[in-house]
Amino acid sequence: xxxxxxxxxxxxxxxxxAGCDHTSLPEVSMLPAAASNPRASSASQSEAADDFVATxxxxxxxxxxVATMVYLPMGSDLGEGILGCVLLRAPARVRNAGLHDRLxxxxxxxxxxxxxxxIERFILAQDGRTDTLAFVATLDDQGRxxxxxxNLQDLNLLDRSVFEELxxxxxxEYAHILTLNETQVTYDSALLASYTDMEMSDAEYEAxxxxxxxxxxxxxxxxxxxxxxxxxxxxxxxxxxFWDWYGEDAxxxxxxxxxxxxxRTDFVNDYAATSxxxxxxxxxxxxxxxxHGAFLITETVEDKFAFFESQPELMxxxxxxxxxxxxxxxxxxx
Numbered sequence: 001x002x003x004x005x006x007x008x009x010x011x012x013x014x015x016x017x018a019g020c021d022h023t024s025l026p027e028v029s030m031l032p033a034a035a036s037n038p039r040a041s042s043a044s045q046s047e048a049a050d051d052f053v054a055t056x057x058x059x060x061x062x063x064x065x066v067a068t069m070v071y072l073p074m075g076s077d078l079g080e081g082i083l084g085c086v087l088l089r090a091p092a093r094v095r096n097a098g099l100h101d102r103l104x105x106x107x108x109x110x111x112x113x114x115x116x117x118x119i120e121r122f123i124l125a126q127d128g129r130t131d132t133l134a135f136v137a138t139l140d141d142q143g144r145x146x147x148x149x150x151n152l153q154d155l156n157l158l159d160r161s162v163f164e165e166l167x168x169x170x171x172x173e174y175a176h177i178l179t180l181n182e183t184q185v186t187y188d189s190a191l192l193a194s195y196t197d198m199e200m201s202d203a204e205y206e207a208x209x210x211x212x213x214x215x216x217x218x219x220x221x222x223x224x225x226x227x228x229x230x231x232x233x234x235x236x237x238x239x240x241x242f243w244d245w246y247g248e249d250a251x252x253x254x255x256x257x258x259x260x261x262x263x264r265t266d267f268v269n270d271y272a273a274t275s276x277x278x279x280x281x282x283x284x285x286x287x288x289x290x291x292h293g294a295f296l297i298t299e300t301v302e303d304k305f306a307f308f309e310s311q312p313e314l315m316x317x318x319x320x321x322x323x324x325x326x327x328x329x330x331x332x333x334x
Contacts (some may be wrong), residue, residue: 066127067094071104073122078104081124091126093152100124102157103150109324110170112317115177123149133165136173141189143181143227148173161293167328168285168292171321175281178317184233186219188212191226224251224276234311239276241307242266242300251275268295284308288321 067090069081078101083090093099104122111119120139132151139145156162179185191212194200200208209225216228222239223229229236243250246259253259260273267273272282283304286295295301308314 066125066129067091068123068125069094069100071100071122071124072120073104076105076108078122093155094124094126099152106166106328107148107150107170109328110167110321111174111177112320114317115174115181118144118146118177118181119148120145121147123147124152125149126152128153134169134173136176138180138187141187141192143185143187146177146181148177164289164292165294167325168289168294171285171288172281174321175284176277178284179234179280180227180277184235185227185229186216186221187227188215227277229276234314235276235280238280238304238307242279242304243276265296265298266300268297268301279304288318288325 066085068084069090070084071078071081073079078097081097081100083094100122103124107122108116130151131154133154134148134150136149137147139147150166154162155166157166188208191208194205194208212228213223216223219228219230221228221230222236224235224239229239246253246263250259253262254274254276257270257274260267260270263273267279268282268286272279282295283301286292286297286301287305287308289295290297308318
């Protein structure tokens, strides 16, 4: 993968980073009260703003290491940001509202209208402890609403290679929202809560996993350890088309990193081999940006492209995203 930039997904406030040994992007935010944000006018918005402690923005032991700006966007309007983490003056990039508006405009160009409404929080973080470039996270236990974040640390919109990596990453993160929302998968609220339940023993957690997997099997779904891919969903069909044949230990092999070692040409890169969700997201981004240097296009990868092309809805989304790519690259929208 170019520059070893990492794309991550949070589920229900808990970090999922298959195949990677570390990450530093946030788990806990330290943010002002909702009253500081004029958008927190309704009870639900106020509650959401007050609940930022679970948004995934860890300040770290040394709060000088990371700073965040959080927005509650409404269409093209980001509104007033809420500054978090820093005790002293925030870094310039975290205070640069113009840069934030540009990044939101670029993101909106690549995220189809049909799903943009799901993004209820937009987080800009400057975190030098990690090479994570972006992340998405569910804000509920169903996948209806999401937060989406970008790390400003090494971002340079004037550097073509960094800019193209940003575009492919936005598409990748959108693929997670597309495939892990409430129309595609189901989540178990008890399992999501267990990620932050420090009093739950390992034995209790393992028993809960077995129970949730059994429930998913009863529903004829595919359980990946966190979500149940429902029959007819994109990930359900993708899994049976490209992962089922690896055997019942496929997910464990993927987590260990050996799947890529044994089946290198099945994937666009090593990160795609860490889980079916990452394989779908990376392959989806490669489908939209096959010329990007982060992707190796092989015969099996082309079969995955054919899978996408067999889905009329995905073809419609591709047209919209490609139009957005053209506009962004031409500089017409920012």
